[in-house]
Amino acid sequence: MGKRLTIHGHNNKIELYDIVIEHSFDRLADELEKFNLSKQKLCIVTDSNVYPVYAKQLEEILLKVADSVIVFSFPAGESNKNLNTVRELYEKLILEKFDRKDMLVALGGGVVGDLTGFAAATYLRGISFIQIPTSLLAQVDSSIGGKTGVDFDSYKNMVGAFHQPKLVYMNLQVLNTLESAQFYSGMGEILKHGLIKNEGYYIWLIEHLYEIYEKNMETLEEMIYESCLIKSAVVEKDPKEQGERALLNFGHTIGHAIEKLKNFQLLHGECVALGSIAAAYISWKRDYLTKEEFYEIRDIYVAFHLPISITDISLEEVLEATKLDKKMESGQIKFILLKKMGKAIVDNTVSDEEILEAINFINYDEEENE
Numbered sequence: 001m002g003k004r005l006t007i008h009g010h011n012n013k014i015e016l017y018d019i020v021i022e023h024s025f026d027r028l029a030d031e032l033e034k035f036n037l038s039k040q041k042l043c044i045v046t047d048s049n050v051y052p053v054y055a056k057q058l059e060e061i062l063l064k065v066a067d068s069v070i071v072f073s074f075p076a077g078e079s080n081k082n083l084n085t086v087r088e089l090y091e092k093l094i095l096e097k098f099d100r101k102d103m104l105v106a107l108g109g110g111v112v113g114d115l116t117g118f119a120a121a122t123y124l125r126g127i128s129f130i131q132i133p134t135s136l137l138a139q140v141d142s143s144i145g146g147k148t149g150v151d152f153d154s155y156k157n158m159v160g161a162f163h164q165p166k167l168v169y170m171n172l173q174v175l176n177t178l179e180s181a182q183f184y185s186g187m188g189e190i191l192k193h194g195l196i197k198n199e200g201y202y203i204w205l206i207e208h209l210y211e212i213y214e215k216n217m218e219t220l221e222e223m224i225y226e227s228c229l230i231k232s233a234v235v236e237k238d239p240k241e242q243g244e245r246a247l248l249n250f251g252h253t254i255g256h257a258i259e260k261l262k263n264f265q266l267l268h269g270e271c272v273a274l275g276s277i278a279a280a281y282i283s284w285k286r287d288y289l290t291k292e293e294f295y296e297i298r299d300i301y302v303a304f305h306l307p308i309s310i311t312d313i314s315l316e317e318v319l320e321a322t323k324l325d326k327k328m329e330s331g332q333i334k335f336i337l338l339k340k341m342g343k344a345i346v347d348n349t350v351s352d353e354e355i356l357e358a359i360n361f362i363n364y365d366e367e368e369n370e
């Protein structure tokens with residue numbers, strides 16, 4: 001078991017970095033040999049949940065290849081993905097005299113990965129970092145593609161940089177310590193991959209529902225590999241989101257607005273699920289999807305323990321927050337719709353009325369609809 005793929009750059013001419021999918025940390029030291037770290041310092045950046053479970057083990061492995069290893073841990077959660085935490089990390093790096101050849105190691109979920117990548121992109125105008133993603137969401141999505149950043153005044157990923165890691169190494173066994181809700185949050189991005197790019201993969205996910213529930217490791221390996229393939233193909237073609245990469249934002253326009261308005265009380269993948277239902281709803285209303293396809297999509301999110309409706313939101317507030325997200329161009333939202341199952345498009349013509357109707361649909365009031 002175990003798989004790998006390579007991310008290429010500059011029209012496929014150079015190899016940028018490998019994504020290594022393993023079932024232990026055993027091969028990590030070998031993977032790091034090529035970076036000649038024997039005289040370098042490494043800083044493991046992690047959070048308060050991951051630190052007690054994996055930091056010591058990782059430190060021992062890294063000490064085999066590097067001169068020294070320090071650890072920076074911050075309180076877990078999206079509410080700490082901000083410039084205050086980055087500042088504390090900079091302070092630690094300065095105190096420990098990190099120079100341009102030293103490296104950061106992101107050990108954790110997407111919060112750790114995004115924040116570490118941003119610190120690496122900006123400290124001394126840019127140092128290297130590697131990703132060791134430990135949540136399902138980070139393994140299939142956030143560790144790949146070099147989008148790094150932090151939230152600013154609760155605006156999602158408002159400050160950031162494109163900065164590619166030198167390596168993505170994942171040990172699938174760490175998923176055994178991940179809370180169930182966090183696991184299914186990752187499924188929010190995985191379903192997105194199928195819906196926007198590959199209907200066959202979406203159907204495969206439905207067919208393998210029970211193996212996924214049971215965390216059958218062979219199935220998870222296949223699923224994670226397939227999602228990494230889909231994301232890699234998109235970011236290789238369009239690393240800085242000039243075009244096609246925007247498709248990976250399916251579900252995020254309304255999703256990010258909900259995430260902000262709910263003060264990060266809902267998980268990222270849960271908000272993406274809600275945003276995906278809303279975007280699929282608009283796609284149905286435009287006759288891109290059939291009614292049956294739309295309701296099947298909704299059922300699949302339920303099957304993967306993801307929310308399909310939300311209460312206590314103001315439609316107007318969600319619309320306003322949607323307009324403050326990054327995907328605005330000349331006052332118009334770049335909305336991602338499904339043209340058909342497995343094929344997404346960028347659409348600049350979605351009206352406020354369509355968005356309000358979709359938000360109203362997910363703002364489902366059971367009593368009113370009985």
Ligand SMILES: NC(=O)c1ccc[n+]([C@@H]2O[C@H](COP(=O)([O-])OP(=O)(O)OC[C@H]3O[C@@H](n4cnc5c(N)ncnc54)[C@H](O)[C@@H]3O)[C@@H](O)[C@H]2O)c1
Nearest residue numbers: 049076109110111112134135137141142147174177178268
């Ligand atoms: N850069 C990108 O392309 C990209 C893509 C998708 C999402 N994101 C960002 O990623 C973030 C969400 O990532 P996430 O869902 O991983 O959240 P997260 O980083 O908060 O991790 C989820 C929770 O699980 C814990 N955890 C992680 N791995 C664990 C393990 N193996 N065992 C036990 N606990 C573990 C964490 O401590 C945290 O409490 C959001 O900020 C989102 O904006 C970025």
Ligand SMILES: O=C(O)C(=O)C[C@@H](O)[C@H](O)[C@H](O)COP(=O)(O)O
Nearest residue numbers: 141145147156157245248249252326
């Ligand atoms: O990699 C991308 O591109 C994505 O859009 C992946 C998303 O899942 C991720 O949440 C991303 O951070 C959202 O991008 P943003 O530019 O809207 O912050």
Ligand SMILES: [Zn+2]
Nearest residue numbers: 189252268272
């Ligand atoms: Zn996302």
